[in-house]
Amino acid sequence: MRAFSQSRHTALSDVDRTVRWCEYRDLPELQSGQFVSVMHRLDVDSSQLADRMCAVQLPSQECVILVLPEYLHDDGVLALRIAMGQVGLRLAARSVVTVPASVLSAIARKGRIEQRAGVSQSRLKTGSTSGHVLFSLLDDLLGWAVRHDASDVHIGVFRGQAHADVAFSVRGVLVRPVQFAKLSIEIMHEMLSVAWMRVQGGNGAVFEPQYEQQGRLERLVGGSRVSLRWASIVSHKGPSVTLRLLQRERSVATTDLSGLGYSEPQLQCLYRARLSTGGAVLLAGSVGSGKSTTLAALIRSLPPERKVITLEDPVEFDLPNAIQCGITAFGDGESDRARFDIKLQALKRSAANDVLIGEIRDQGSARALADLLLAGTNVYSTVHAGSALQIVPRLCSPTLGVSPDLLAVPGVLKLLVYQTLLNALCVECCLDHSQWLSEGERTCPLGMPITHDHAAAWLEMIEGCLQIDRSQFRFRHPQGCSRCQPLLAVSDSGMSGRHPDGEVRAQVSCASGHHSTGYRGSLMAAEFIEPARIVHFWSWIQSLSRMTDVREQARHQSWIDEQQKASEMAKIYVSQGLLDPREYVLRFGSA
Template identity: 35%
Template sequence: MFARSRRLISSGPPAPALRFDASSALGVRDPEALRRAVAGGLRSVAAELRVEALAGRMCPAQLDDGCVAIFALPEHVGSDLADELARRVRAQGYTLATPQRYALDASLLLSVARGQFDPRAHAPDKVEPRQAGLRESGAGSERARTALASVFQEIVEWGVRHRASDIHLNVHWSRAESEVRFTIAGRYVEPERFRRLPTRTLADMLAVAWMDIQGGNGVVFDPQVEQQGRLCRHVDGRPVVLRWASLAADQGPSVCLRLLERDSLASRHGLERLGYLPGQVAAMERAMCCEGGTIVFAGTVGSGKSTTLACLVSNIPPHRKIITIEDPVEYLIPGAIQNTVARDTGKQAGEGMYAAKLRALKRAAMNDVLLGEIRDPESGRAFVDLAGSGVSLYTTVHAPSAWLACERLASEAVGIPRDFLATPGILKLVVYQALLPRLCPHCAWPASRLLAGAPGLDGRQRDGAAWRPWLERLRRLYDCDPAALRIRNPQGCPRCRNRQVPELSGCDGRTVAAEYLEPELVPGFLEYVRRGTAAPDAGLLRRHGGRHGAQGAGDAAWRSAMDNAMRKAMDGQIDPREIEARFQSFEIREQLLSLREDTGLRVVA
């Protein structure tokens, strides 16, 4: 390809070779920096020089003063190919600009090459949905697809290298520019590097990316239809699966890509490393020691349920046969026979997505089955089939607490019969988990700094007079010393400062806050499940849960996830403001606990 590209631009007479010093190229990181650098018009002359085939790597463009600059990817800005292009520019009678070359990322280079970057334009340029998609044909279309695929790959690589769990591509038809966002450590962030991506470029990029989709509904990307599928990419030599889910929103399609590293071994994660307390780990080990029954992990979207589930299953002894049914496979589990079952949004629930797999499983002589997620009637029927067959079953469900996981399973959305769930031996263990930012141990501030005035997580500034009763409430609720609490340092330190995503400075990853229940060890609980009552009464809780505080009672076997999070806050691991934002206002919690003591109301956290 390199040789062919050189022939494209080497038709003139040879000239003395002049090596360009790549270090003298002007590095441009975002559209605003490019606007400042060129300070005027910018017009691609690739067609005039007949070098359109180079659009994915470099592009010559004329400035307002008539001079031509070369815009290239950083790895190509000082290449022989760029030197040949500079010679071609001079041979065609153009004067090279000063600076002669600019190093751009793929998305910015593409907007220059396609004539979509105007340094003087800031007003929205409405893009109609019918205009989305590639408009070129023939060789031009192929070159455009290559360049757009490069932009998509760059976005994926950035997400993987910054440990994003999701990529969000939000098209806004009414704007000239659209959004590229990432979910990193639970934060929905928009890095400066991908801001102001032209709407047409993003829409066309999605159309190109969909061409590689597997198991998708629809031959082409349709902005006006919900679509799902998966595609594979490689980043730094590692395979990455992207689970595609698009929403046909009023403003334009919103595509969420869940990033799954296929060579990520579940055994790399220990339950203790994830943040589980010793008593919680012991409960899981008790549940796993005998055959039959189900272990259910509950949580909200992005709470790490699948990670914990895979970690747990990877601890099953090698003499047991493990089969997984997932949508898609997320972690490699040593010794497990893993299966991807793709849902098709074009089919109605109940058409038998699991039917063939379940028939095969009946004769597979397995001991343990991981059923990726229970979220619809079909997966609910698979749950009943497998749990009722006597195998050990491991699965996940979206629910706001361990107590309410059974309500979710019995809901109309899933449809598992209550009598089945309440049968002794079906539910061995129900675990609920949430993920909270873990403070950097090197720079976290003492909570007393709040008394000098500080913002809440909602961004609103509060003075010390507002924070003082807040800290006193924590003292009353949890018998804790506010002086032992710590809060996030938003500036961070050399160990944790994140220049790409400043919102993450002051944090050191995330940690689990969990709660669990062993249904058969809670007298009356299965009867509550059978009758459809969400939670037992206060008398039962007093006998088995004790006071809902963060101290005492060993490993907090019966405490809520919120109370266990506060235990970690008292150890300096979590900012209490994060706990309040994730679970419940401390003021409301204090009122509810007081009401519970008076009336017997169950508090579900």
């Protein structure tokens, strides 16, 4: 390769020196990462230029030179244009683009990664990535997530640690499978960098560990399309990327509320809420608690004469009787808010009887909720809260900003639900208390192995706390049986029921139930509050916003204590031998 200075001498004179340039933000394909570096194809010493400029090819096949603003008129720009002409690369009309230093350095890093990982240009363009090591690693992670019904993949790339922190959220519990415990920081960093190139609507052309980034990613995993929301958070040690699995193949929602696992009185609440006019049905619960399934079933089974519109992010179920609108409202940007407000205005003019809002998670969606309720519309949504009652203070919190006065109007809050899904024991192979004490792997609720004596003491304690006779207890069979075993993925290292290395965190992940062995299906534990049936509910809401005297608090405490809790439903499952008492303790704390 000739030195950069030589190529400059040979051809500088016959090149047009007038540079037509634009800024980084003028080219959307740059910001969405749709370009490849062509530096390795050019006859220039790229190491001399890398800290100032680089040449890339856009999807249109046209090339541009990215340069720091202060080097816009540098001779290097000319040298690059000459070198690109020599290898037949076509320059865009505005051939030079000024970029910030952070972007340029990230692009240079991305270029190195592509070369190392062997990402060829054609692959990047056509999307064929079969056999690509970094993408197949990503797909391994996503495959595990799909098989174990995980809601999120968490990838921490932290300085000073040899291995990346790879974890999955499975039914609200963090799980760290051993097969992903030894991935190096470098590999995961490269995987994230390569994956970010496929992110749509992301902020930033390249994966930037020092900035919070959001975007969307679609992957085909095991033949089905998985839609991911990418969100990174920058800690003092480095970035942690969370990939939320938004949806699989969209399925038609069930109309059968009675098949969802609610108790008979709870079903009656849902039927009443479905028939009454005006007011909100609000569901809370962790990710994977079946909230959206319930809302979809509720919507799906509405009488046909009602006009139904949904605002979802994203659309999760096909609802044949509803007009479904997908919204993408990342962050709290001005344009996001504006988009949401426009949708909301259109919604209010549409004379819908019933409106589903995917989640009340910011002031925009909270305002939508309030406006629709004032208009007398039936609203269905989810709220992030730890119990049915906590939905109210959550709505009134500064983050959401709903007025307590509005919520205190009788009829505005129709039904408040908190729910969680628990692992149902396989009744074919579960162990009774004496089998559990005498054989198998005895573990405590956190998955630590415990001695026979400890187990016996724990059994005694839990029997007293739950007020359930030990003869009613059933425990998960660690290896499962033929009825529950085939669900376990072959590649899962936990198949034998024990792990090759005795890492505590691996054992914790086993007890938390990511293995399908010993379980069949799930159990719904829910708590319902129908405000109209509670005399003091409205005065309680009003009391939330002011200091109240002890007597008033005590009066509210008494009816609050009377409400059935999700944990009580779970306790019934334990007494029926359907729920492992250890999972009860893990989910609901001590009895």
